[in-house]
Amino acid sequence: MNILLTGGAGYIGSHTAVVLVQAGHKIVIYDNFCNSSKPTIDNLESVVKQKVSVVEGDIRNTSLLAQTLKQFSIDAVIHFAGLKAVGESVQEPLNYYENNVQGTLSLLRAMNELCVKNIVFSSSATVYGDPQYLPIDEAHPLAPTNPYGRTKLHIEQILEDQTKADIDFKVVNLRYFNPVGAHASGLLGENPKGTPNNLTPFIARVASGDLQELNIFGNDYPTEDGTGVRDYIHVEDLADGHVAALNFLSHTVGFETFNLGTGNGCSVLQMIVAYKKASGKKIPYRIVSKRPGDIASCYAAPTKANQILKWKAGRTLQEMCESSWAFQQYLKNSHPVSANTQ
Structure with missing residues (x-):
């Protein structure tokens, strides 16, 4: 399959890119590099031993997204792009809603235009809020306690509504817990700009x-x-979960949610x-x-x-x-x- 990874140069995106290439998929990374780096692409190519297609652009640029989907004949999207710091989201909620929610709407507009009907969404366990019980399963009530979590929940609801409006549109919604660690090569890992939030x-x-x-x-x-x-989960385990989700898309319908964590x-x-x-x-x-x-x-x-x-x-x-x-x-x-x- 031809897979578009929005935010694919980021921490989780780059690790997922590795396992997708190793599984035989063709990937295209779409990233504005606001919290990632271009040298990551060089390291990624060193790991997979081949060149990787990269488009530099903002997720809110619908026309560029549509052009990218068409140019590379994209079959499915894995949507990582978005701001992700809980504390920052409390201080700058408008930026989070603009980037995360408006950015996703932009992506969905482009996907509709090009009839791309498959998406794996990078959500978060923050949508559950303060746990009413532990461990948290997918049926747990949703009550995020910060703007970052609320943007993720809004996006989940938008995606689910889209599957109801278009029976051919398919979504696997992955609620991550806490990704940590790095690739076994030592070349890929989490290296945020400035002072880390995680x-x-x-x-x-x-x-x-x-x-x-x-x-x-x-x-x-x-x-x-x-x-x-x-719940800290190794980023390589998390990356494997995306391949499993992509495989699941091929024989499912509608909107399906999975927790990715260790328990x-x-x-x-x-x-x-x-x-x-x-x-x-x-x-x-x-x-x-x-x-x-x-x-x-x-x-x-x-x-x-x-x-x-x-x-x-x-x-x-x-x-x-x-x-x-x-x-x-x-x-x-x-x-x-x-x-x-x-």
């Missing part, structure tokens, strides 16, 4: 000496050690211990105030994906930390002056 790249930069200490946002949550608990919760302090073991480095930290919109615990019930998609996360927390550290060492060696710049 835990693992922040820990990585503290361990490497680029940042002085880690801020832990609250230590009085109702969890085992008082710090937030999340196991890990606290911030437990992650620090695991990363310290992987890196052999000290990881100084301090406790600061909770962030608006954060919740205590969130981990998946991935049974539906296990049974229907025949997919299961298999890599361990230690493997996540070790691969992340290997990628951090690659960054230090390739950019010794400023490892914080992509």
Whole structure:
């Protein structure tokens, strides 16, 4: 199949690109590089040992999207593009609605114009909000607690409405939990511009000496050690889940949702211990105030994906930390002056 990856140069997109090429698909990456880097494409091509088609453009540019869909005879879209930082979304909600929701509408307009009827959507466990029960299955009530999560829920609703309006339009909606780790090659990983919003790249930069200490946002949550608990999933397992979702699209109809997670919760302090073991480095930290919109615990019930998609996360927390550290060492060696710049 010919697959368009919006936001395909990003963290999850680039890892998914690898497994798609290895599975025999032809990919096209569409990205504006606002939170990714062009050298990622070079690294991706080194991993897959072939050139990759890239279109630089904004997801809100409907005409360029339509032109891309037509030029490359796209059969299906995997939609990663969007802003994704919870804290930033609280501070800049309009940017999040404009980029994420308006951007998706733009994509759907282009898909309609070119009669492209298949899409895998990169959603998030944030749509569940503060869990009413754990582990979280797909039937859990949807009540996101921050603008980022609300943009994801709005998009899910738009996609489901589209499948009802057009019986040929098919959607697999993937609710990610917390992707971490890096590709086994050490060439691809999470390297956000500026100060990281996610835990693992922040820990990585503290361990490497680029940042002085880690801020832990609250230590009085109702969890085992008082710090937030999340379901951390290796990004390569997550990438495999997209291939499984794409395969499922070929014999399904309508709108279908799957959780992608391990089913196991890990606290911030437990992650620090695991990363310290992987890196052999000290990881100084301090406790600061909770962030608006954060919740205590969130981990998946991935049974539906296990049974229907025949997919299961298999890599361990230690493997996540070790691969992340290997990628951090690659960054230090390739950019010794400023490892914080992509």
